[in-house]
Structures are given as C-alpha cells and as structure tokens.
Amino acid sequence: MSNRQSELEKLGWNERLAGLAALQKQSIETVARVAAVDRDQLLLLDDKGTFRAKLSGSYLHHHRRPEELPCVGDWVCVERGVNDDFGLIHTMLERRTSLCRKAVGGVNESQMIAANMDFVIIVQSCHFDFNLKRLERYLVMVMEGGATPYVLLTKTDLVEPDVLTAQLSQIRAAGITAPVLPLSNVSREGIEELKRNLLPGMTYCFVGSSGVGKSTIINELIGRGRLETQDVSATGEGKHTTVRRELIRLANGALVIDNPGMREFGIVAAENGIGGSFIDINALASGCRYRDCSHTSEPGCAVLEALSAGAIDQEHFQNYAKLTEEAKFYQMSHAEKRKKDRDFGKFIKSVKKDMKRD
Numbered sequence: 479m480s481n482r483q484s485e486l487e488k489l490g491w492n493e494r495l496a497g498l499a500a501l502q503k504q505s506i507e508t509v510a511r512v513a514a515v516d517r518d519q520l521l522l523l524d525d526k527g528t529f530r531a532k533l534s535g536s537y538l539h540h541h542r543r544p545e546e547l548p549c550v551g552d553w554v555c556v557e558r559g560v561n562d563d564f565g566l567i568h569t570m571l572e573r574r575t576s577l578c579r580k581a582v583g584g585v586n587e588s589q590m591i592a593a594n595m596d597f598v599i600i601v602q603s604c605h606f607d608f609n610l611k612r613l614e615r616y617l618v619m620v621m622e623g624g625a626t627p628y629v630l631l632t633k634t635d636l637v638e639p640d641v642l643t644a645q646l647s648q649i650r651a652a653g654i655t656a657p658v659l660p661l662s663n664v665s666r667e668g669i670e671e672l673k674r675n676l677l678p679g680m681t682y683c684f685v686g687s688s689g690v691g692k693s694t695i696i697n698e699l700i701g702r703g704r705l706e707t708q709d710v711s712a713t714g715e716g717k718h719t720t721v722r723r724e725l726i727r728l729a730n731g732a733l734v735i736d737n738p739g740m741r742e743f744g745i746v747a748a749e750n751g752i753g754g755s756f757i758d759i760n761a762l763a764s765g766c767r768y769r770d771c772s773h774t775s776e777p778g779c780a781v782l783e784a785l786s787a788g789a790i791d792q793e794h795f796q797n798y799a800k801l802t803e804e805a806k807f808y809q810m811s812h813a814e815k816r817k818k819d820r821d822f823g824k825f826i827k828s829v830k831k832d833m834k835r836d
C-alpha cells in the first residue's frame with residue numbers, strides 16, 4: 479500500500495472511493511477531501527496538508543444545481559499546477575451520505591451542508607432546548623441523507639435527574655431507537671463515553687440549535703490549545719481570504735465536521751428517511767389493506783385502527799403525517815414546483831383582473 483493511500487485513509491479514503499475514482503480514470507494522486515468552502519474558494523486536504531482550489535469552468539458549466547457543488551466532506555479530483563497556488567477541481571466523487579437544508583431565502587432549492595459523514599451527532603440541550611418533534615425532524619433528515627444518527631442530550635448539570643429520565647422515556651416512547659447519550663460539559667458526565675465512541679477514520683458531523691454546547695464539546699474533543707483548528711491565513715499580499723477549516727482530525731483519528739452555518743438550519747425531509755424514527759407506524763402500515771395506503775381515510779387502514787384504539791400516540795402520528803407531506807413536496811421535480819408557482823402567478827393575475835372589473 480502506498481504511503482499516500484494510507485495517509486488518505488486517515489482522512490476517510492476507502493475502497494468505494496477508489497473504485498469511483500478509477501471509473502472516472504482518475505489516479506489517486508489527484509484526490510483530496512474538502513475541508514471547507516468559502517464562496518468560490520475551496521480548502522482541500524490531502525496527505526501533504528491543506529491547499530486552496532477552485533472549480534474548473536467546465537465543472538461549473540456542467541453542474542449548475544447547488545447540490546452538485548462540492549461541500550465540506552466531499553472528495554474531489556484536482557489538478558495542481560507546478561507553482562500555481564490554486565488547484566483546479568474537475569470531478570467530484572459520488573457521495574455516500576449527505577446532509578442538506580433549504581437554501582436561505584430560496585423556496586425549492588436545497589443546499590448541501592456536509593457530505594460523506596458516517597454519523598451525524600444531533601445535539602439538544604435537556605435544559606429548555608429539548609423538543610421531541612424537532613428531534614424527530616433531525617432524525618428524518620439524517621436518515622434520508624444515509625448517515626447514522628447519534629443523539630447527545632447536553633447540559634444535564636442544569637436539570638434534575640427525573641427531568642432527564644422523563645425526556646429519555648419520551649424519546650423511547652416515540653419509537654426512536656438511535657443511541658442517546660446524556661452529557662454535560664460542566665460535570666463532564668458522558669464526555670469520556672463520547673470520546674470512546676468516536677472511531678478513527680470515521681467522519682462525524684455535529685448539528686443542533688445555537689447555544690446547546692456544540693463548540694464546547696468540539697473544543698473539548700480537540701483539546702484546547704491544539705493547532706488543528708488554526709485558520710489557513712492569507713499569503714503574499716493578501717490575495718486569499720482566510721478560510722476556517724471545518725473538517726478536523728482528532729488526535730484519536732476520528733474526523734469531525736463542525737458546522738458554523740447551522741443557525742438557519744432548515745429541515746428537508748424525504749420519505750425514505752421516515753422509516754427509522756417511525757418504525758412503529760411503518761410496521762403497522764404493512765397491515766393496511768392497500769399497499770399505497772395514505773393512512774388518511776382508506777378502508778382497512780391498520781394505522782388508523784391503531785390510532786383510534788389508542789395504540790399509537792396522536793401527536794406522534796400527526797408528526798408522521800406532516801413529515802410525509804413535506805417529503806412529497808421535496809420529491810416533486812423542479813419543473814413541477816415551477817409549474818405550481820406559475821399557476822399561482824396566473825391565479826393572482828386573474829384575481830387582480832376581477833378586482834379591476836368591480
């Protein structure tokens with residue numbers, strides 16, 4: 479095994495990616511992982527460290543949808559000039575997993591947040607922030623993107639033990655089977671267990687509301703004072719802007735994606751992801767008379783029967799119904815969404831005309 483290969487494996491490189499690169503006729507010499515993105519500038523990471531790159535004109539020409547652009551965690555094939563400071567990205571290797579959100583301000587477009595993570599660590603504080611519905615939404619989003627969810631309930635030092643116990647039983651009662659770890663940065667409950675659970679070569683992405691303690695946890699994992707989060711600063715006459723690295727390798731070899739832009743995190747749900755956190759409802763659904771039962775009014779619907787018998791929780795079911803609706807919307811093609819917008823535009827125009835006539 480070449481030295482470069484073993485070094486890349488420490489960044490998450492594997493046989494699947496090697497196969498994809500080979501299919502594109504790209505040598506291992508060209509591959510690198512995206513450590514951060516800052517507008518049109520990408521910070522890449524390979525066995526020799528970080529370097530800057532841009533997308534080639536041809537790549538931009540052929541990939542116009544936002545989700546086709548590389549994000550932190552992606553693997554790309556890049557051409558590096560001899561003394562040229564920017565690498566040129568020609569190819570992005572297909573993602574195994576991803577995490578996306580609604581674009582800020584955009585209605586239909588989704589935006590990639592991170593790619594190729596093995597686990598997404600959903601962080602909620604058990605003090606004020608705890609919200610079962612939001613947790614379910616995060617779980618749906620994570621599973622839709624193909625990664626494995628892991629839940630942290632932080633700030634356990636601020637609540638009485640019975641509050642935490644009640645939250646944990648609410649989580650289980652909702653059919654959520656993901657691991658849940660109570661943690662406190664103050665009492666240090668759960669910190670060592672979290673560290674033990676982070677495996678070398680695996681990529682972890684942290685998500686959660688602002689203020690729940692993500693940065694504190696990540697700083698703890700990095701170990702304060704280490705240089706790993708150091709910015710790659712400007713060189714020469716300030717030709718480059720500073721790009722803060724978001725993909726960090728911990729001392730134990732685990733890779734962590736720390737996302738600064740999580741504040742406007744929207745939830746993009748899709749049907750595939752629903753299975754995981756609504757196992758109970760899905761299991762019942764297999765007993766419905768019709769295979770495509772929508773569990774709204776059909777005869778022989780096992781889900782509605784369970785609901786009226788009180789075997790499933792009303793609120794849990796409503797959550798399921800809402801997410802299924804959202805999933806349908808996000809699965810509509812772009813054209814369908816455009817048509818919907820156009821029809822709405824026409825409708826507005828006709829209403830205006832009618833108003834003038836009166």
Ligand SMILES: Nc1nc2c(ncn2[C@@H]2O[C@H](COP(=O)(O)OP(=O)(O)OP(=O)(O)O)[C@@H](O)[C@H]2O)c(=O)[nH]1
Pocket residue numbers: 632633634635636661662663664665687688689690691692693694695740
């Ligand atoms: N009591 C208590 N406070 C905590 C704990 N963890 C973090 N905090 C405090 O909560 C505040 C927010 O913590 P951060 O780590 O900045 O939270 P964050 O999730 O990174 O927030 P953003 O950076 O805004 O996304 C800080 O004042 C921390 O000191 C904890 O376990 N217990």
Ligand SMILES: [Zn+2]
Pocket residue numbers: 763766767771772773774776778779780781782
């Ligand atoms: Zn049904």
